[in-house]
Amino acid sequence: xxxxxxxxxxxxxxxxxxxxxxxxxxxxxxxxxxxxxxxxxxxxxxxxxxxxxxxxxxxxxxxxxxxxxxxxxxxxxxxxxxxxxxxxxxxxxxxxxxxxxxxxxxxxxxxxxxxxxxxxxxxxxxxxxxxxxxxxxxxxxxxxxxxxxxxxxxxxxxxxxxxxxxxxxxxxxxxxxxxxxxxxxxxxxxxxxxxxxxxxxxxxxxxxxxxxxxxxxxxxxxxxxxxxxxxxxxxxxxxxxxxxxxxxxxxxxxxxxxxxxxxxxxxxxxxxxxxxxxxxxxxxxxxxxxxxxxxxxxxxxxxxxxxxxxxxxxxxxxxxxxxxxxxxxxxxxxxxxxxxxxxxxxxxxxxxxxxxxxxxxxxxxxxxxxxxxxxxxxxxxxxxxxxxxxxxxxxxxxxxxxxxxxxxxxxxxxxxxxxxxxxxxxxxxxxxxxxxx
Amino acid sequence: xxxxxxxxxxxxxxxxxxxxxxxxxxxxxxxxxxxxxxxxxxxxxxxxxxxxxxxxxxxxxxxxxxxxxxxxxxxxxxxxxxxxxxxxxxxxxxxxxxxxxxxxxxxxxxxxxxxxxxxxxxxxxxxxxxxxxxxxxxxxxxxxxxxxxxxxxxxxxxxxxxxxxxxxxxxxxxxxxxxxxxxxxxxxxxxxxxxxxxxxxxxxxxxxxxxxxxxxxxxxxxxxxxxxxxxxxxxxxxxxxxxxxxxxxxxxxxxxxxxxxxxxxxxxxxxxxxxxxxxxxxxxxxxxxxxxxxxxxxxxxxxxxxxxxxxxxxxxxxxxxxxxxxxxxxxxxxxxxxxxxxxxxxxxxxxxxxxxxxxxxxxxxxxxxxxxxxxxxxxxxxxxxxxxxxxxxxxxxxxxxxxxxxxxxxxxxxxxxxxxxxxxxxx
Numbered sequence: 102x103x104x105x106x107x108x109x110x111x112x113x114x115x116x117x118x119x120x121x122x123x124x125x126x127x128x129x130x131x132x133x134x135x136x137x138x139x140x141x142x143x144x145x146x147x148x149x150x151x152x153x154x155x156x157x158x159x160x161x162x163x164x165x166x167x168x169x170x171x172x173x174x175x176x177x178x179x180x181x182x183x184x185x186x187x188x189x190x191x192x193x194x195x196x197x198x199x200x201x202x203x204x205x206x207x208x209x210x211x212x213x214x215x216x217x218x219x220x221x222x223x224x225x226x227x228x229x230x231x232x233x234x235x236x237x238x239x240x241x242x243x244x245x246x247x248x249x250x251x252x253x254x255x256x257x258x259x260x261x262x263x264x265x266x267x268x269x270x271x272x273x274x275x276x277x278x279x280x281x282x283x284x285x286x287x288x289x290x291x292x293x294x295x296x297x298x299x300x301x302x303x304x305x306x307x308x309x310x311x312x313x314x315x316x317x318x319x320x321x322x323x324x325x326x327x328x329x330x331x332x333x334x335x336x337x338x339x340x341x342x343x344x345x346x347x348x349x350x351x352x353x354x355x356x357x358x359x360x361x362x363x364x365x366x367x368x369x370x371x372x373x374x375x376x377x378x379x380x381x382x383x384x385x386x387x388x389x390x391x392x393x394x395x396x397x398x399x400x401x402x403x404x405x406x407x408x409x410x411x412x413x414x415x416x417x418x419x420x421x422x423x424x425x426x427x428x429x430x431x432x433x434x435x436x437x438x439x440x441x442x443x444x445x446x447x448x449x450x451x452x453x454x455x456x457x458x459x460x461x462x463x464x465x466x467x468x469x470x471x472x473x474x475x476x477x478x479x480x481x482x483x484x485x486x487x488x489x490x491x492x493x494x495x496x497x498x499x500x501x502x503x504x505x506x507x508x509x510x511x512x513x514x515x516x517x518x519x520x521x522x523x524x525x526x527x528x529x530x531x532x533x534x535x536x537x538x
Numbered sequence: 539x540x541x542x543x544x545x546x547x548x549x550x551x552x553x554x555x556x557x558x559x560x561x562x563x564x565x566x567x568x569x570x571x572x573x574x575x576x577x578x579x580x581x582x583x584x585x586x587x588x589x590x591x592x593x594x595x596x597x598x599x600x601x602x603x604x605x606x607x608x609x610x611x612x613x614x615x616x617x618x619x620x621x622x623x624x625x626x627x628x629x630x631x632x633x634x635x636x637x638x639x640x641x642x643x644x645x646x647x648x649x650x651x652x653x654x655x656x657x658x659x660x661x662x663x664x665x666x667x668x669x670x671x672x673x674x675x676x677x678x679x680x681x682x683x684x685x686x687x688x689x690x691x692x693x694x695x696x697x698x699x700x701x702x703x704x705x706x707x708x709x710x711x712x713x714x715x716x717x718x719x720x721x722x723x724x725x726x727x728x729x730x731x732x733x734x735x736x737x738x739x740x741x742x743x744x745x746x747x748x749x750x751x752x753x754x755x756x757x758x759x760x761x762x763x764x765x766x767x768x769x770x771x772x773x774x775x776x777x778x779x780x781x782x783x784x785x786x787x788x789x790x791x792x793x794x795x796x797x798x799x800x801x802x803x804x805x806x807x808x809x810x811x812x813x814x815x816x817x818x819x820x821x822x823x824x825x826x827x828x829x830x831x832x833x834x835x836x837x838x839x840x841x842x843x844x845x846x847x848x849x850x851x852x853x854x855x856x857x858x859x860x861x862x863x864x865x866x867x868x869x870x871x872x873x874x875x876x877x878x879x880x881x882x883x884x885x886x887x888x889x890x891x892x893x894x895x896x897x898x899x900x901x902x903x904x905x906x907x908x909x910x911x912x913x914x915x916x917x918x919x920x921x922x923x924x925x926x927x928x929x930x931x932x933x934x935x936x937x938x939x940x941x942x943x944x945x946x947x948x949x950x951x952x953x954x955x956x957x958x959x960x961x962x963x964x965x
Contacts, residue, residue, distance in 0.1 A: 108634050112559060133557035136901035180834075186825045186890035189897035208900035238833065241840035245858050247791035250685055306904070352788045354684045388600040397596075400674040403682070424682065454604035461607030464631045468559040469905045523789055 112467055113488045115477055116310045120317055121325045123298025127477045128313050129305040131470060136208045137306035138470040139215065139313075140478040141222055145294030146199040147272040148413055151334040154293045158334070161290070162281045163267070164239070164274015167196040169287050171235050172227055173203065181221040190214040196272055199413040200482060206471065211308060215316035219302075223320055225291045227284040240276045250357045250520050253349065254422045255411075258361035261344040261516035265336040268416045269343075293331045297322055303478035306470035335415050340365070342516050350523040357520040358428035360435065362510050364417040370484050373493050375412050376459070378419065378509065381502050382408035383455035384447040385438055385510075386421070392438040401431050419510060428519060436512055443506045452499040459494055463487065539913050541923065544753055545760060547767030548737040551913055552749045555906065559635065561643055561743030562906050563650045563752055564627035566914060567735035570771045571622040571707040577676075577719055578727035579622055580711030583613040584672040585664050585724060586626070586657055592648075594658035594665070602649075606642055607631050611649055618918050619849025620704035620771035624731060626654040629906065632743065643744055647752045655759040657728065663721040664728070673716050680713040687956055691794035692856060695954035698782055699798040704771055705850045734768040738917060742906050772920065773804040775851030781950045783964040785957060792840075793861045793957035797871055799948040801851035807921030811932035812940040813846050818891035819941060820844050820878055821855060825890045827874040828855070838867045848919055853948050861957045865964055868953055879946045883938050895933055899926045 115129040150161045173194070174181040185192040190207035192214075203222055207214040246252045259268045273279075304313050317323055340363060367374050386392050386408055396402045406423030425431050442448075466472040467487065476487055541551045555561075571579075588596045603609045609630030616623055628646040636642050658665055684690050700706030739756050741749045778800060805813065821828035821844030828842045842857040859867040902908035903926060916923040924932070953964060 112635075131557070134904050136904050182824045183890075186894060189893035191894065191898065192824075206901060208897045234837075237837035238840060241792065241837075241858060241860065244792040244860075245840050248687055352684075352687075352790055354681045355678070357685075389597060389604060391597075394597050397675075398671055400671070400678070403678055404675060424678070450601075454601055458604045458608030460637070461609070461631050464559050464607070464635050470901075 109491065110488065112464065113486075113491060115486060117486070118310065118314070120297065120314075120322055122322045123296065123326060123328065124317065124322050125301045125481055126310070126313055126317065127301065127303045127481050128308065128310040129473055129477060130309050131306050131473065134306045134470055136206050136470050137211050137304055137308045138204065138206045138474040139218060139302070139304045140202050140204045140474050141218055141300065141302050142200055142202040142478045142482060143294050143300045144199065144482055145201050145290065145299070146197050146413070147270065147274075148198050148267040148416070149294065149333060150267045151336075152293055153332040153334060154289055155330050157289075159286070159289050159293070161286055162274060162278035163270035164272070164279045165282060165286055165290060166201055167273045168235065168239060168279055168282055169290055170194050170196045170201050170203075171239060172231065172287060173221060173225060175231055176221060176224060176226040181217055184217045184221075185214060188214040188217065190217075192218075198268055198272060202478065204474075208307075211312065212316060215313070216319060219316060219320035219322065222295060223322075225287065225295070227287045229284055232282055232284060232287070236276075236279055239273060239279055243271070243273045243276060246271065246273065248351075250351055250353050251422065253351065253520060254357055254359040254518055255420060257347050257349065257518040258359045258420055258516060259418070261347050261518060262342060262361050262363045262418050263416065264338060264341070264343045266338045266416050268411075268413060293329055296329045297326055298328055301478050301481045303474045303481060305473035305477065333414070338415060340514065342514065344516060346517045346519075348519040348521060350521050353520060353522050355424045356426060356428060356522065357422070357424050358431070359420060359422040359518040360432055361516045361518070362419045363514040363516075364419060364509050366415050366417050367412055369414065372480070372483055372485055372490065373497070374505070375410055376490075376494060377497055377501055377505055378410045380452060380455045380459070380497065381447065381506060381509070382410070382419065383458070384451050384502065385442055386435065387451070387455065389451045389454060390438075392434060396431060396434065401425055401427055401434070406431075428517075432517060439506075439510045443510075446503045447499050447506070449499050452502060456494060456497065460491070463491055463494070539909065539925075541913075544739075545757060545765075547735075547765065548756070548760065549739070549917070550749075550753050551738060551740045551917075552744075553742050553909060554745060555743040555909065558632075558743045558906055560629055560631050560906060561646065562627060562629040562740070562910065563647050563744070564625055564740045564910065565650055565654050565756070566738040566740065567624045567731050568618065568621050568738070568770055568918065569731060569735040569768055571617065571620055571704060571709055573707050575727050575730065576707050576709055577711040577715040578723050579615060579624070579731070580709060581669070581672060581676050581716070581719060581724055582727055582731070583615045583624060584675055585668055586653055587611065587613040588668050588672065589658050590652045591656040591658050592652050606640075606645055607636070609642070609646060609649070611653065613653060615709065617705075617709040619847070620707070620774060621849070621918070622709050623918070624735075626650050643748050644751075647748075647755060651755055651759055655732075659725070663725040666721045669719075669721045669724055673719060676711055677713065677716045680711060680716070687788065687790055687794050688856060688858065691796045691954055691956045692854060694784075694786065695796040695798050695854070695952050698784060698954065699776060699800075699852065699952045700850070703774070703776060705774060732763050733766055736767055736770055738914060740910055740914065742909060770918070773849055773851065775802055775804045776800045776951060778802050778949050779951050781953060783953045785955045785964070787958060788956050789958050790956065792858050793864045793955060795857045795859055795864055795867055796954045797855040797868065797950060798952040798954075799853040799855075800951050801853075801944075801947050802949065803851065805848045805851045807919055809944065810848060810919075811929065812936045812944050813848065814895055814933060815888070815892060815936045816941045816944040817844055817846050817853075818895050819883070819887065820875065820945060823891055823894055825887060825894065827878060828871065831874055832857075832867065832870045836870060838863050838870055842867070842871065864955050864957055868955075868964060872950065875945060875948070879942055883941070888938060888941070892933060892936070896930055899930050899933070902926055
């Protein structure tokens with residue numbers, strides 16, 4: 102269908118350029134849109150704890166990438182938020198296991214906002230005094246996540262599945278670990294991981310490649326840079342579990358549970374397997390599956406029960422989380438269903454429909470400037486384009502899923518995490534209100 | 539966005555929104571909330587979303603949506619002050635992206651109308667089996683709300699704040715009533731909605747002929763209903779009162795604080811621009827006083843923000859704080875408000891906030907959700923419907939005194955704290 106191909110190519114088209122500095126720039130002009138969303142991302146996240154920079158070995162406490170993200174908004178002239186306030190841009194940032202992203206959306210003064218972003222990330226400034234100041238706020242953030250049952254399930258499962266991989270540690274670290282951060286550590290991280298050749302600049306919306314390149318030029322990103330000699334250091338991680346089971350108590354109304362399966366790490370850039378695993382999960386316990394329907398109708402879990410793939414360098418696992426009064430029964434039903442699908446093969450109709458859904462999702466993510474830039478940046482960090490993802494998806498077959506299932510979701514590599522109510526959470530009496538302004 | 543009345547109490551809002559990859563058909567039903575039917579109306583969306591007459595089975599409906607490239611069918615109920623709003627919406631990729639040339643938009647419209655007007659009945663009521671399953675889901679959802687402490691704190695504060703007023707009807711349902719609810723009662727609530735609701739059909743991203751077809755199909759459905767639209771509840775405000783301080787004990791790592799303020803009288807639509815700027819200045823942005831002073835300077839909390847609800851003329855300040863700092867945070871929140879009311883406001887901070895709001899308004903028509911939310915809120919608020927451009931112009935005219943007038947009118951009614959330390963939480 103050549104006409105269809107052309108519509109798709111046009112919609113998914115983005116412009117790529119690798120600058121002499123090594124920075125990858127991706128732009129998707131979106132006619133008719135008022136805003137532009139820009140993401141400046143580095144392949145540096147919470148798992149990057151041990152590395153060699155030139156001849157020096159660096160070992161970081163947990164939470165440095167996230168701490169650095171906070172401190173990046175501050176320089177000798179003051180706070181970058183204050184500078185964004187002068188352009189009207191709405192700025193933010195986030196840190197994940199394997200990346201840190203700085204972003205803004207602007208409808209006016211895009212050039213000025215780009216300069217604020219590129220300068221703040223390009224010219225870091227840290228002192229012990231400003232580091233000490235930040236510890237209070239980040240400590241509060243850590244405590245906020247400590248109260249989230251969903252997040253505790255994820256971190257608890259990672260602690261069970263892994264012996265030494267840094268995915269075991271919370272992205273934000275602990276109050277104790279961040280207390281040991283020094284300016285020297287932060288500068289080392291910037292030198293190692295904020296080099297342009299480790300970064301991606303993605304922009305989507307009311308802009309052009311020329312406009313983005315001009316900003317790069319103004320900020321010295323067109324000049325060649327000597328490549329930093331950085332080597333990430335990984336400790337050996339056996340395929341055994343660190344623990345089979347873990348239970349904690351929290352102020353929740355109902356018990357929560359998680360099941361984690363440790364899988365072989367995927368090669369860097371292998372987004373195909375990740376997509377295939379997603380489709381397998383959709384077949385086993387997605388909304389169209391028999392298992393989901395049984396769990397739903399019998400009230401065994403909450404409607405949000407489902408699986409997800411967590412994959413970073415040196416680590417790949419599949420996590421199922423939900424709430425249940427009978428977590429062990431749910432676990433057994435899930436294991437039985439995995440065994441059945443492994444023996445019989447995935448349901449062909451459901452597999453095709455799951456692919457349909459993924460295709461629709463990829464198209465949807467090209468629709469607004471935020472999703473569009475995020476999707477481009479995500480794929481670019483793995484060296485791929487959206488168009489390649491659509492092609493990869495089209496090429497996936499049910500037989501691929503059957504073959505993969507012989508290797509993944511093995512019971513001997515499964516850990517269980519329970520969160521039991523501590524008895525302080527009473528049943529709510531409640532009303533809800535919409536917030537507007 | 540074009541808007542026209544197509545029948546008494548029924549409007550069509552339409553925007554071809556050509557730049558988007560998806561289109562959206564939504565049908566909003568708005569009616570005054572009632573205490574006696576609140577739980578039935580809370581259950582209604584869950585049962586309606588499971589299936590409808592032409593596709594009664596939940597799993598088959600999920601497959602149908604997947605066939606439509608993962609189209610999203612949502613039946614969503616939410617409080618709008620003293621009114622209740624149920625929205626049936628279908629959003630999906632446009633026909634041009636269908637790999638086999640399927641007429642997707644037509645199917646989206648059929649799905650939305652089928653779900654709204656042809657629910658799956660066994661005999662004369664919703665299917666009892668489906669009702670029973672969804673009752674369990676509603677119970678679970680109500681029981682689980684305590685897991686999200688920030689939301690829970692805000693809702694507990696709301697209960698104290700609104701009391702028995704119409705805006706205090708718990709529209710997500712009353713836990714103790716769920717078990718006893720029958721399929722008959724649910725069906726009655728559904729028919730009450732069809733009969734009494736103001737209806738807004740919103741069609742985004744469709745051509746003129748497609749929109750006309752959806753409109754006519756809706757009118758055809760409504761011709762089968764004996765309609766008697768009820769007037770919607772007007773904007774209200776809780777009367778001023780002596781502040782109530784409440785503490786609830788939980789063994790959490792972080793304490794949560796929610797402070798609710800009343801405007802004392804209903805917000806007028808003409809005040810909205812000043813309210814927006816007042817919120818941005820006080821606690822609704824990263825250049826606000828609460829963010830810069832309470833969070834960044836005093837390090838009292840990870841988040842501390844304000845938001846305003848125009849239907850109820852109320853402002854909420856939510857904060858996550860150290861248990862030991864809750865009283866200090868509460869004091870700081872009040873001090874920042876007092877400083878804005880009586881102290882200097884610099885031109886720079888006012889213009890920073892205004893610029894940020896203007897920028898956000900310029901971009902809100904970049905998403906389907908942004909367009910729909912903007913215009914539908916304008917409809918519900920009453921008064922003339924402002925486009926984002928008109929709202930921008932109004933915002934440009936707001937002065938410091940306008941902002942102060944809003945903030946000075948806000949007085950504290952309720953301060954609610956979730957903490958593990960009893961007795962030392964309030965200022």
